Amino acid sequence: xxxxxxxxxxxxxxxxxxxxxxxxxxxxxxxxxxxxxxxxxxxxxxxxxxxxxxxxxxxxxxxxxxxxxxxxxxxxxxxxxxxxxxxxxxxxxxxxxxxxxxxxxxxxxxxxxxxxxxxxxxxxxxxxxxxxxxxxxxxxxxxxxxxxxxxxxxxxxxxxxxxxxxxxxxxxxxxxxxxxxxxxxxxxxxxxxxxxxxxxxxxxxxxxxxxxxxxx
Numbered sequence: 001x002x003x004x005x006x007x008x009x010x011x012x013x014x015x016x017x018x019x020x021x022x023x024x025x026x027x028x029x030x031x032x033x034x035x036x037x038x039x040x041x042x043x044x045x046x047x048x049x050x051x052x053x054x055x056x057x058x059x060x061x062x063x064x065x066x067x068x069x070x071x072x073x074x075x076x077x078x079x080x081x082x083x084x085x086x087x088x089x090x091x092x093x094x095x096x097x098x099x100x101x102x103x104x105x106x107x108x109x110x111x112x113x114x115x116x117x118x119x120x121x122x123x124x125x126x127x128x129x130x131x132x133x134x135x136x137x138x139x140x141x142x143x144x145x146x147x148x149x150x151x152x153x154x155x156x157x158x159x160x161x162x163x164x165x166x167x168x169x170x171x172x173x174x175x176x177x178x179x180x181x182x183x184x185x186x187x188x189x190x191x192x193x194x195x196x197x198x199x200x201x202x203x204x205x206x207x208x209x210x211x212x213x214x215x216x
Contacts, residue, residue: 010115012092012125021105024098031055033095038160038196039147040205042175044214048192056183058100058137061090061145062130073127075117082113082131090130093147093193100137107132142181148174148191161197166204171212 005015016034023029031052041048064087065071074087096104110132118124133141150159161170180190197205209215 008123010124020101039193057142059095059146060133062088062134062143065089073122077117088130088134091145092125146192148194163200166201
């Protein structure tokens, strides 16, 4: 059965849980990644698979943000189950292992609190998972996303990349010009995916993929 999902609505969280629940039915699935239709891979399949399957961490971005789009979205009626100092914000594009996915679809407490109180200026897709993971599984979480996004222009949506903006230098920057920890060691491979790419970028992406991302 198909169900309409709206940006900023709680039904996005319900849809994510259904996707995880269905993916968990296949016992061979050990890692779970949520991407948008505007995401692209920055590395070939073998590199991405190896990175994820050997990781000791999950990748749900979670941080405490002051101001109107962070703590300002907290609803005080969530107390005492979720307190203000437990409230987190992050990207909705996540990666998690099987244990965390099972915890997410089994959650009845925090899920119901968000469903009841996270409305209007509160966007569950930016707060439910970051808050839940911080409360339940923070020791295993990296607190970072694997999806590169350009927020430098501000606003409620990230920058878009059409055909003129897609260059080898841009792709190499997304792939290699960051530093983070992977299994406790410093690395410059921090992002495996990137967004927000428009359909007009496809021809250049296909042209550059073999030489930059090492696609066959």
